[in-house]
Amino acid sequence: MTIGIGAITCLLPRKRVAVAELPELSGLGAAEREFLETSGVRTVGVFEDGDVGSLAGRACKKLLEEYGGNPDVMIMVGPRAPDVLIGSDVCKAQAHGEVKSAVAFAVDGLGCAGSSAAWALARDLLIADPSRESVLITFASLPTGEFRIRYPVTVIGDGAFAMTVVRGGRPVLRAHRQETDGSFHDLFYVDYKSGPMPEWREECRSRDRYSFELAMHSRVRLSALVDGVLDDAGITKADVSATLMQNVTESAFQFYEQTLELPIHRFCRAHLADAGHLGAMDVVLNLQRVVSLGGLSRGDFVLVLNNSPVAAWIVTLWEI
Amino acid sequence: MPESASEHLTTAAIEQRLLGFLLERTKIEWEVGQDLFDTGVVSSLLAMELVVFVEKTFDVAVEREDLALHNFRTVRAMTDLVLRLGKATDA
Numbered sequence: 261m262t263i264g265i266g267a268i269t270c271l272l273p274r275k276r277v278a279v280a281e282l283p284e285l286s287g288l289g290a291a292e293r294e295f296l297e298t299s300g301v302r303t304v305g306v307f308e309d310g311d312v313g314s315l316a317g318r319a320c321k322k323l324l325e326e327y328g329g330n331p332d333v334m335i336m337v338g339p340r341a342p343d344v345l346i347g348s349d350v351c352k353a354q355a356h357g358e359v360k361s362a363v364a365f366a367v368d369g370l371g372c373a374g375s376s377a378a379w380a381l382a383r384d385l386l387i388a389d390p391s392r393e394s395v396l397i398t399f400a401s402l403p404t405g406e407f408r409i410r411y412p413v414t415v416i417g418d419g420a421f422a423m424t425v426v427r428g429g430r431p432v433l434r435a436h437r438q439e440t441d442g443s444f445h446d447l448f449y450v451d452y453k454s455g456p457m458p459e460w461r462e463e464c465r466s467r468d469r470y471s472f473e474l475a476m477h478s479r480v481r482l483s484a485l486v487d488g489v490l491d492d493a494g495i496t497k498a499d500v501s502a503t504l505m506q507n508v509t510e511s512a513f514q515f516y517e518q519t520l521e522l523p524i525h526r527f528c529r530a531h532l533a534d535a536g537h538l539g540a541m542d543v544v545l546n547l548q549r550v551v552s553l554g555g556l557s558r559g560d561f562v563l564v565l566n567n568s569p570v571a572a573w574i575v576t577l578w579e580i
Numbered sequence: 581m582p583e584s585a586s587e588h589l590t591t592a593a594i595e596q597r598l599l600g601f602l603l604e605r606t607k608i609e610w611e612v613g614q615d616l617f618d619t620g621v622v623s624s625l626l627a628m629e630l631v632v633f634v635e636k637t638f639d640v641a642v643e644r645e646d647l648a649l650h651n652f653r654t655v656r657a658m659t660d661l662v663l664r665l666g667k668a669t670d671a
Contacts, residue, residue, distance in 0.1 A: 291620070468617065468649045475624040476631055476647040515625050 263383045264429030264578070266394060268548040269323035271315065271420040272535055273305035279415055279536075284407050292411045300510030300529060304408060304417035304536035312339040313349040315400035317356020319422035323396075329424060330361035331396035333385055335378045337540045338368030340404045340416075341450070341460075353398055357422070362396060370440070371568030372506045375399060375421075375540035376576055380436045382425035398422045401538040404450050405460030408536070412467060413448075413569070414508045417536030421544045431551060431562060431578035435492040437485045444474055444571035470569060478567055479519045485575040486520055486563065493561070493577050497522055501560040501580075502550050506542035506567070507532035516565065525550055547578065556580045589638065589666055594659045601633050602655070612655040627652065634658060640665035 279285075279301050288296070307315065316336055334357075336350035343349050354364040367378045375397065382395035400420040408416045425433070447469055450460050464470055490496060503522040505513070510532070513524045527549045531542070538545060543566050550562060560580040567573040595612050602610050606621050616622045622630070630652060631642055640662060642651075651661045 471624045472617070472627050472649040472652065473647060475628060476642075479628055479631075480643065480647070511623060511625055515628060518625065519628060 261427050262429075262432045263386050263425060263427055264432040266329065266424035266426035266429045267323055267327040268423040268544060269319050269326065269421065270541070270545050270548055271319045271322065272545075273307045273418050275306050275308065276303040276534070277306050278303050279409075282408055282415075284409055288409070288411075292409065295411050296409065296415070298510065299415060300513070300532050301415040301536045302533040304415055305419060305534075307402070307418045310400075311343045312341075312400040312402055313343050313352030314356045315402070315418075315420040316349075316353035316398040316422070319400070319420040320353060320357030320359050320396060320398050323422040323424070324357070324359065327424070329394050329426075331359060331394045331424060332362060332392040333382070333395045334359050334362035334364040335382065335395060335397045336364065336366045337374035337378050337397065337399035338366050339400060339402065340539065341402075341452070353400075357398070359396060369570065370572040371570045372508075372537075372539050372542065373438070373566045373568045373570070373572040373574045375544055376436075376564065376566040376574035377438060377572070379423075379425055379433065379576065380438065380574075383433050383436070386425065386427060394424050394426045396422060396424050399540045399544075401541050404462060405457050407461055410462050410537075412464065412470065414537035417538055419535060419538040419541045419545070421541045423544055430558075431547075431580050433576065434561070434579045435489040435577040436575070437488050437492070438572065438574040439481055439485065440570070440572045441477065441481075444469070444569060447474065447569050447571070474569055474571055475515065477571065478573060479515075481573040482516065482565055482567065482575065483519060485573055486522075486565070489563070489575045489577050495561060495577075499561055500563045501556055502554055503563045503565065504528055504543055504546040504550060505565040506537070506539075507535075507546070508537055508542075520565075522563070525554070527554065551580065589663065591659055591663070594638065594662050595655055597637055598634075598655045598658055601630070601637075605629065610655060612659070614655070615653055616655075617649065617653055630658075634662060638662045638666060
């Protein structure tokens with residue numbers, strides 16, 4: 261029995277705000293403005309209301325209304341900033357989503373790569389217990405504080421998704437590999453204890469470490485992971501119909517295209533330009549669109565790269 | 581053509597190859613001790629091309645702790661790295 265995707269629901273706000281009109285723009289220096297101009301982000305989606313728990317719950321509810329099912333397990337990918345301390349965002353999502361059948365918990369600490377780690381964990385949970393039929397995964401993207409521009413990384417947009425991993429689902433999760441390197445754990449941080457939320461701002465401890473050392477490690481790690489995943493599936497790069505990754509910047513697309521000698525699918529660039537970076541949701545949105553609108557056929561392979569500056573690197577091969 | 585590790589790589593030869601690559605890619609004449617990253621000219625993409633150029637041209641593997649910015653900050657630093665890795669390959 262294979263394991264794959266049951267259904268995916270992505271929520272994107274109707275409202276779009278041009279990056280050039282973001283309120284924080286007036287406080288930016290020349291380097292940050294130049295970064296924005298070349299980032300590849302044109303607009304970002306902005307929800308009128310909602311927090312991570314309620315937005316994730318809304319995505320879950322919509323998915324279950326449209327596709328049905330009673331998930332046995334519910335996994336929330338940890339948000340950039342929790343709605344509450346001590347309380348539980350995932351249980352809030354469970355309540356808002358009316359996911360009564362599932363045991364809920366969170367996968368956290370891997371940044372954007374969390375969604376890929378979650379679908380691999382979902383597969384493992386189904387393999388581990390034959391009585392389980394479905395694992396629900398959810399996540400909501402909101403900025404950490406009020407600032408959406410994460411120089412020199414990306415620009416944050418709002419969004420939320422829910423997806424199920426089920427027995428016999430398609431695309432089939434054909435191969436998966438992942439790695440983390442704890443030495444980058446504090447490269448980015450938000451000092452939330454020293455000031456009120458409007459003052460929260462993401463800091464990069466070392467631009468050099470991000471732009472050079474992490475980039476070079478990513479090149480080596482992702483290259484090896486891609487080779488390993490393709491080898492596990494007994495295929496080569498020539499057999500891959502579409503390659504997807506998270507939507508961070510135009511330069512990141514170019515970097516990985518050159519590193520891996522694989523073209524990144526045009527949907528990724530389109531989503532980056534329109535919605536901005538949605539964190540762990542990027543690869544799910546890209547996968548949903550390429551499966552439904554990408555002109556692929558049963559048996560085609562989709563390679564999904566996912567990484568974060570935490571640092572984590574994850575590669576999954578899906579078979580349509 | 582890659583420089584074989586067994587060939588005698590001189591400091592001057594390595595520097596010339598690196599300066600030539602940087603001139604071609606940035607259209608700037610660099611000094612061997614000049615900081616490549618301070619100027620903002622060298623992006624992540626160009627840095628990756630630089631690492632790949634070093635590996636392929638001098639037949640060395642730059643891995644793990646050697647993938648540090650201080651080894652690529654100047655042409656002189658890259659030259660020292662190539663000489664060190666070349667010796668390690670020979671050993």
